[in-house]
Amino acid sequence: MERRKFLKYGCAAAVAMPAASWPWAALAREVESEQDRSELHISIEPVDAEMIDGQIVYMLLFFSEDGKPRPVLRVREGDEIRIEISNNDTAPHGFAIPGIPAATSELIDPGDRREVRFTAPVGGSYLFFDPTKAPLNRILGLHGALIVEPRLGTTPAGSPTPFSRASQTPALQALFDALGTAPRFPGQKWKPGDPAREKIWVFSQTDPTLNARVASGQSVDPASIMSSFLPRYFHINGLSGFDTAVHNGTASEGIEAAEAIMPEGKQGQPTLLRTMNAGLSTHSPHIHGNHVMELSENIANGAIDVRKNILEVDVWRLSPLARKDMLLPFERPPDIPAAKWPPKEEPFPLRYVMHCHTEMSQTAGGGNYPQGLVTHWEMTAPIE
Amino acid sequence: MVIDFKKTGVKGKVTFSTFGCNVFQESPATPDKIRPDVVIERAVHTDGRWNTPDGKRVRYWGFADPLSPIAADRVAPYPSPLIRVRQGQVVHTKLKSKKNAHTIHHHGIEPTTFNDGVGHVSFEVQTEYSYQWQPAHPGTFFYHCHRNTVLHFEMGMFGMLIVDPPEGPGTLYSGGPTYQVERIWVADDVDPRWHIPNEHDAGLCGEDAGLNRFEPKYFLISGVFNNKTMLDSRVAVEAKLGDRILIRLLNASYSILRLTLGVDALLVSVDGRQLGAEPWNSPKLFPAGSRIELTTASRFDLLITPTQRGVFGVKFEFLHWITGKVQADGAGIAQTRIIVK
Ligand SMILES: [Cu+2]
Ligand SMILES: [Cu+2]
16 A cells, blocks of 8 residues: 555646647657657556545556656657556556557566557557556556657648648548638637647546455456446546636646646637547547537557548547547637627637536536536637 | 626636536526527426336426427426527527526537536526527537536436528428428437436535436337337338438437438438538438447437338437447337338
8 A cells, every 4th residue: 555656636746748748849840850769668556546526546557757647648650669668566567559559568567667669650649558457457547648740740731630641531631721711710720739729638437446446456357347337437637527627727636737638729729639538438528619520530450540521520429449539620609699709798718518428427426416527618719 | 787797607716616516506687688589488397207118107307398389398398399490590598497406508509608508617597597599500409408417418308409491491401402201319218216306406515326327227219118119100200202301310318329220311410510511521321221329419310212112110229338238138229110101
């Protein structure tokens, strides 16, 4: 027990996804620069994490080298990547990234370390996790996002996208070319490398009974998990409900963690939502205020499929291990009466929730609505 | 009329408590109000009783329509009465809460925050409020209560919302295809343990109300229990050869809905957005026998143009959100048919 870290998310050093994890330097480089090397070190640690209702739950988490939980790994297409994984737990673990077969590690014994080496694939959103005793270690918390920046992400017309030119479809190019150009989308193009224009939402669920069994040293048959899994906590990047957004300029679990989740911007500032489900239950993320465009999905072998037919939806299905990149266009909420845009009496920001519509996920500890898988986004001002 | 936004989530102090347990509750005027083309009224009812196929009485809640010419819609309808308006009309939906606060969220309609019906970022309606919106897109939407949504939506506080193009019903969108037969299929599943009376605020202040555990026992399509869906005219479709049939499908259940049709269907619109309106999408054909899956709250508009007479089967399967198995040990199925004469 004493070896465990106590984690009240966001307090002091324990802030998920700090701004420093953004590779500003990398993004400023020439598009067609030389191949580079990236060295990343992460560790596996047991923690006692505080849930949104104050309950303490044993979890296993990945940490970055500087001691931050749930690191987001960012690399650049074509770069030679080396990830070293240290196992500071008392059980053996592993590491894998669907869609990147070379990134699979051998079993890592307690106290040991292993490395994986691979060439970063085409641009997009990937999910890394511990595949041992699947799905056990993944749902205990051993998962995280790997983002691959495309080497050449623009469309032939020059509009930036998050996808490599070679994997772009005509539909994707038409959409990103329309941003800032078509009458429907006055304002800006999508802006790569701007954390305000890109959010990563890693969804997960926690069944504390299962975690407690592991913590007490019981052996759990992985094949028995799915039929008995009864999640009581639902997370975005490890946070729930009130903690997932900025309120009155502050955030209960650290401003950086909340800002990393909550989209905020003016009309005409399209924002990418990288949504992933590391858990075991299917989610139905539903967004108010704007429909979103479903840009991509992972296919069976983990590779990224950019859509040939990009639907505009207000709810999308996110099955276990699914990864979908969505575009929140930040367009004028279309059903505000035209004669009253921009609204005069009702002030900005306009605030719209995103919540999972598979409503059991809106709870914490069996109640506490809405302290589950929910956040919101803000439109701070109209274009004019 | 002066609106004190500080008494709402718009300008008030948002805390852990204002998220649910002590949420903003007001009956303000509508900001930026303009003269409506259509006024709709919805009054909360909590008095519905289903007679279930296994002989039980199960309570449900919903919205009644006090202005409806149909008597049943004024009392305790399920699902709540259809809202049907036209693209471009300025609409006021006047909600009358009962003794407890509720809201109306017009799902898929995108108005201002104040008119969006989510309490913790605006307010819940204590007695009365008029939600103002002007639909820009024709299509299939729905509306539901957003207070303790996990419970109130399951309790039945939802209804369909259709936006017709200015031409009115019978045309999908201006310049688009017409249809001669229209059927709304609303799939819902019911866990009777959640329908115990007087639990309006269950779980809101932190007590464990078991709302993370959903084990549906009853399955309904458009208000019809699955033992009657095969023949009931609210579900089964009758058409003439040459008719175009429009199915407006909503998954209002907490399951993944899998629809299998014995006839080809063209997906023409999703979540109130016409496919093909923009160059990045187009209608999608589901050949007969395809598995058409909808996550909770999704809407698919399916256009069916039968090329022969016959009886075509329709199967709805409700799949568990974790195991993916058919709910209730395989009983979570409803069936109906499309008869083409
Ligand atoms: Cu309600
Ligand atoms: Cu909804």
